[in-house]
Amino acid sequence: MAWTSAQPIVSLKNVRKAFGDFEVLKGISFDVKKGEVICIIGPSGSGKSTVLRCINALVPINEGSITVEGQEVHDPRLNKLELRKKVGMVFQQYNLFPHRTALENIMMAPIHVLRQNKEKVREKAIKLLAKVRLAGKENSYPGELSGGQQQRVAIARSLAMNPDIMLFDEVTAALDPETVKEVLVTIRELAEEGMTCLLVTHEMGFAREVGDHIYFTDRGVIVEHGPPKEFFASAKDPRTREFLSQVL
Amino acid sequence: MSAKPFAVLPPAAAPVATPSQWADWGLWDAPKRIFTPRVLVGLVAAFGVCLLAGEAYAQLNGQQRPGVLATIWRWLPLILLGPPGEVGGFLLNILVSFLTMAIGTVTGIILGVLQVSQGLIVRRVAWAVTQFFRNSPWLVLLFFAILLLPFRMNLFGEIVPFPSWIKAVIGLALPIMANIAEVTRGAINSIPTGQWESAESLAFARGQTFRLIILPQCVKRMLPPWMNWYAILTMATTLISIVGVADSMTLTQQALAAEGGRSELLIPMYGMLLLLFFLYCYPIARWTLYLERRYAIVT
């Protein structure tokens, strides 16, 4: 019964979600293996962000099942906090805590949630900041940082919890083009180190280079999926082709 | 303002001051002085008029007793500090305002947090309590406290006297509690939902989220309306004179009576009382404006 890394680390089976009368997800199923980089693309309103939010239980589902490392996510007996320690999420609006410095933002969760030793956490936080190429900005407040810098601090903040899976919800959508690159480089390095990443993104170039598997969603269903080479070169479904012709 | 589901309740606290309001008062630059020359001139002029009115009246009626200004000067220590050996007068007004604000703030913040609690019953009860004390006249609540609280209590076997002014503090703390609860709730609701989401994603428990992330950000937003309520409360402390506490209002009236009801003292003495409160509350109002500007929330 225990989960092994031979099994998918994240598994969605026939997930359905409706907000009131409006059905956002109409039966989503896919598996993610450990270490894979999954990119979910599609037009707005297709349910991409909702999928991510269902995986870390920010949003409950109506039907179907989602398992993370073998554990059913929407099991009422599950302690959500335990799940969140395994699954980290980075948002489009970065959502850094404005009243704390960059370093403190990274340190807060390990100290208060994981109850780790303050000195050790500080060392690790400094390393993480260096890793996202913001060494020297430890004592800056979010208001003093650019959008791209804030987003990288947000990534470091999630990494401080040592998650097994990282979810990225259109993290570059609110940034201007020059700063998008610095964030994508950070994510790419993460992926190359073996972190399992699920990204909802509009960055097709990034998806093509770094992704292991691309999923195209439209109106709540997965229309087509495949490895990037095949997917971008020869998409089969007409909807996919139309979408790709508009964004590429 | 979105459509209210239950439209018999007053709307939430007033919005933050807008730049145009400040501009007209010449407050675009940080206030260098609390009392600008114009204000000082106005104050001196107003009080001078009161004194002159008193003197003129005295002259008209041929009174020969000590002058108005001298009389006021004689009574001033009593009205400011109260009878010797006791705390009374204006000092008592200030003391009551401090105590009431302290009690009201603590209970109000708790009540405000309860209003956003996840338990439905807790939320409803907290909301009802807040609305009840917000919409009741302060004087009625004051009478309520004075008449219905015991004048002494049995605490752990000790008999503790419960003097009137303590009961007045409790009576005034009730509406303050409700209004601070509203301010707290408004501040909590103004924190972007993204903060809640990212805290949740980082596995913070709800209590931790409040303590470490939400409430610290609320403090800045709450400060200007909190100061505003303090000013309103200080002015409301004069109500305790109606229920017999020896504050500055009562003592002024007693001083007037002791002077044998000299009519020429009426305007100057009441004028002086108004001046005292003005001197205390006006700087607070200015400081509140300054804080509003400094902490202006860009939405």
Added chain:
Amino acid sequence: MAGLAEWFRSLYTDYGINFVHFYDDYERARFFRGMWVTIKISAVSVLASIVIGILGAWLQTSGNRFVRSFTQGYIQFFRNTPPLVQMYFFYFALGPLLPRVHTEYGTLQPMLSNFTWAAISLSFFAGAFNVEIFRSGIEAVPRTMTEAASALGYTQMQVYRYVVFPLGIRIVIPALTNNIVNLIKTTTLAYAIAVPEALFVANQIWSDRVNVMEMMLTLFVFYIGLVGIVVWVMDRWEKALRIPGYGQ
């Protein structure tokens, strides 16, 4: 009705809960008079304070610096001094200045009754806040709109009447409602100068009948009910004035 009165009387005889104004005609008449005085003084003060507010807002736009300073002085004075002391000042200090008039019996009485002085005091008090409220409403109307109206040939008066007032009023309704509610609560101060409003009459009743708790309860219900009615009316008015796409 008689049945209800009997029920309340039995409530008293059996349980000691004395809602005397329900079963006793004399007390009921007294209390109704008190409530009616409260309603009268509230109505008079609200109307007068609105007039003062409009007048003050208009004066504040005057070119004359003295007029503006005077208005500002009025506002600051009434906002930063206790309303109770204001009322005493009006009634005890200014009252005796006015000449006495003859009643129909030939005796002399003050020209203005305590009810009138209370109304005057409360009107000036609430009026000071209304000036601020109306001014913010006027300023919330974009200058471009008033310029356009002037360009169409409207006089200053007409601009106010047809453009500024209708638009500004929609913006100030919430703040105005708050102020009116405060005014209604502040009418209890008239107790201090022996105006026979609800609190005063209730005091008389509970002094006679020793039923403080019951009278308190009735007072709370009365005031909260009165406030509720006013807020409801203002809310309906706001909804009636709603323009699609403006403000919300």
